Amino acid sequence: MSGRQRLVDAFTTLADALPDAQFPLPLEDAQSLRSLASSLSNQVRDYLLPRATTIDAPLLAVVGGSTGAGKSTLVNSLLRAEVTRPGVLRPTTKSPVLICHPDDVAWFRSDKVLPGLIRSDTQLHDSRAMQIVEFPDLPPGLALVDAPDIDSVDHANRALADQLLKAADLWLFVTSAARYADAVPWDHLLAAAERNTVVSVILNRCPIGAMAEVAGHLGEMLSDRGLAAAHLFAVPERTLGPDQMIPLVDVSSIRQWLGRLASQSDARAQVALQTLAGSVRSIEGQVNELRAGVERQQDALAAMRADAERSYRDAAARVAQATGDGSMLRGEILSRWQDIVGTGDFMRGVEERIGALRDRLVGWFRGEPKLEAMEVAVSDSLAAVLQDAGEGAAEATAAAWAQTRWGRDLLAAEPSLGRAGEGFGETAAAAIRAWQTDVLNLVDEQSRGRRLKARLLAIGTNLAGAALIIVVFASTGGLTGAEVGIAGGTSLLAQRLLEAVFGEGAVRKLAEQAHRDLQDRVEAALAVDLARHVQVLDSFAGEPGAVDRLEAAAAQLRAAARTAFDDLTAPELTP
Template sequence: MNTKLVDAFEALDAALPAAQFPLPLEGAESLRHLASSMSNQVRDYLLPRATRLDAPLLAVVGGSTGAGKSTLVNSLLRAPVTRPGVLRPTTKSPVLICHPDDEEWFRSDKVLPGLVRTDAQLHDSRALNIVPFPNLPAGLALLDAPDIDSVDDANRTLARQLLLAADLWVFVTSAARYADAVPWDYLAEAAQRNIVVSVIVNRCPPEAMAEIAAHLAEMLGSQGLERAKLFAVPERTLPDDGMLPVDDVEGIRQWLAHLAAQSETRAQVAVQTLAGSVRSLDPQLRELIDGIARQDQAVDELRGEAVAAYRQAAADVMIAAGDGTMMRGEILSRWQDLVGTGEFMRSIEERIGAVRDRISGWFRGEPKIEAMEVAISDNLSAVLQEAGAAAAERTAVSWSRTRWGRDIVAADPSLARPSPTFNEDASQAIRAWQSDVLRLVEEQGRGKRMKARFLALGTNVVGAALIIVVFTMTAGLTLAEVGIAGGTAALAQRLLEAVFGEDAVRRLAERAKADLEARVQGVLAGELSRYGVLLDDLAVDEDAPRQLESAAAALRAAARNAFDDLTRPEL
């Protein structure tokens, strides 16, 4: 056992689950398959092989649909140990044939731990049928795998998993299909892993065997598989036992027997495939890390778009609450109803005295001040509600510009609308702000010098006047409106200055505006949190890149120590 290599594989096994790709970005599906495939390979092959370099070799017989894999296995063993598929897609449990001395190793959970062991071939691709066979040399097992190009997803997935768990491949194709794309994708991967491969071209017309073999050898060489062992099996009508003639498979049988006979040869095969597999992991890990970064970036972009929409909503509310917009409707009417619209050229003392006469009962809760407060609450709440609805719509529109964002919105159309409680939350926030304003003016009005004037006007009236000042702080009034709303706002300013003084009024207005902004941002933040929670669920583990980088570094270091100069992965 190589302890450092085993530790590195265990660290990789622990890190791979963090490689998640929830958003359907381009390539995300293949990255999910890659992470799953790597995880299976670590458990199925890398860990057990690193733990026991002298364990029996596993030769996986793989290939395309109808290539004759099962027939070949039976013909090599001269016994019907595996059932050839007749129907397509073939759904049957893979069959592993081994010498009885090796049975314990393959029945354990060390190799292919995710498959259930059985003693019979079942119609279940996740069951591994173990067949002890005394005539097979000890030290080498054959595994009849599903079709790599099966129309059944589960079959294709299992075929790949089994090939990645192999020490060597017995790759079966046919004269009619040896140039198909899918087998060559696998063979290219075999070249990258430097795995020991034999390629068997089955059902070759006898007159074309030499030509096909030469062409296939050329193709293998161009893919870096010039050392692959190539066999050609002639096309024949099978006898009643369904097996190929002994002479047709004798070369294959002798090659496998040679591999199994010498412990040094088996060890060489095991080390070659293990080293090549380790070498192939580093670029795959980099691919996963880069994919995670793209996922993070996509989630951050979606989050940024939602934040921008709600930041804009808060800004829109504060602009409307300070540029005179609120003084163009019912609030202005209610304020005028309270204080009148007389000439503004009279002295401020006379004006305040007249107003004080009119409003001496306000602090006792007369209907006019109550109507004024309701108008403020209703109109400012409506502005906030409209801004919240616009932010939700803006977020949904911006998210829908990408396929992954569009999928999220399609899965939850309510994201384009405010939450069901938002309107009430907005109204409560505005009412709470009005209460904040009343507490603010009460605190400011406790001084003895201003107490008489403050009591003469009343807390509610002073509070309303302060709100009017806040509503016109940025002077966003048109010339036509200055005469009415502008004069009204100026009167509110003079009333407050008469009670608190000019500097205090400015500070009170700024404080009231800041309190309003905090209330607005608070209720909109509650709405924004809907998107944040959703994106948090989609976000990948922020520690995932570090875990994978650490696992890759540990694997590189362990590989340098584990393999000699001939087999060391070039990392």
């Protein structure tokens, strides 16, 4: 494979990778990176691919500059014919006008050059269209484009002007004696210097008495900014003739320079190679900038995801603490359990009273109202704890995200993320009901075997499940004073009751498993609410592998360019 074909392939790879450079989060540099990605994509499509594919294609010389610099008048004056219409309104040139020899028109009418622009035979006020003018008096091998103003008040005009300049083999940059030091033109000229683009600067409307002084100063500015090789032409300020053209004598030097380029194939090739090589050399830094920007987007999203996950993980830990420190044995749950077992001095001789308790409680399993009341108390109280944890997690996530501007923007667009989801209350209640079923299943599974089954039947599965829940909540870490004695005695009775059925070791394992099951249910319920935040973040995630593809495209272009320009003997490639 030739070096040139490798370069074409590298440009194709880069063109395929650039759409992955997405910057949806409004980070500080996001807008400039979006503009860079769009600009680079246009440059690859409009200029780099077609020029690398056909090195000897006609040169594209773009006539660009500031509003009112006289670009259209200059083009007409160079061609000595009215091929583009100057205007008195601003912005003057809306759609670009491309003038070429009839022998070159097929190239410029094809989609190989500026494929995003509509071709037209008339000049339109539409930045998406480009007029093609066949002009036999223009030498073949060189086309002129009258471009929109680089400082137009119309954003579409400015964007198109920038796109055309980056698609050019050669710039004819038009400025005036009054505005040659303006910042906007120099931004473009400095970009040309960075890419080593062949540039001609035309100082238009220069007072005759100040031509030497102004042109000298502009030449010094060009030299100081890396454009010492730029061709500088000064056009004196004169009253236009009836044909509204600059006198031929004032533009003859520019016409001669362009004529030599068009007529000498070696000169055209040198211009094409110099601009192509310089553009390629500048691309790697731009691609690396895009890659770093994508990484910053990914890092910001990862940080936001970590904030959300931490908030919901902390919420699960709060539920675990609340269900393991004894605090659940306050209020309604304790009261309902005491309704079932009684409030007497049950600490004495518990083992001797187990048989009596069985007789006393055997009629309450499977739907006894007091047992059902306790189940409801557990469900309501625990669901409320979980609901409160979900609300706290959503609020904590919102507080963490609000520390950045992009986080605040996201919350402003999705204000519901600052509170638990609309259906989270039902999700929490369903999770607790499911856990209560898990507890009953644990008890039932533990009673395998005829003897254990008989013992369980003596008190009932539901009562055993209620006792196991009390044991799970048994720690007294959150209780004080008289509560410790009441809750401790209550949980001890529940534990002894279960030990009488299953044995001491089995009860401990049952309680541990039941607590793990509760945490699983809690975490699953919180994960449902966390998923709302993750889904929003995923919508900003961009294409997977974007960073790797951009890095690979830059590396492929670097290797291909070295081979291609060695083949084409372009010394400008070496910094």
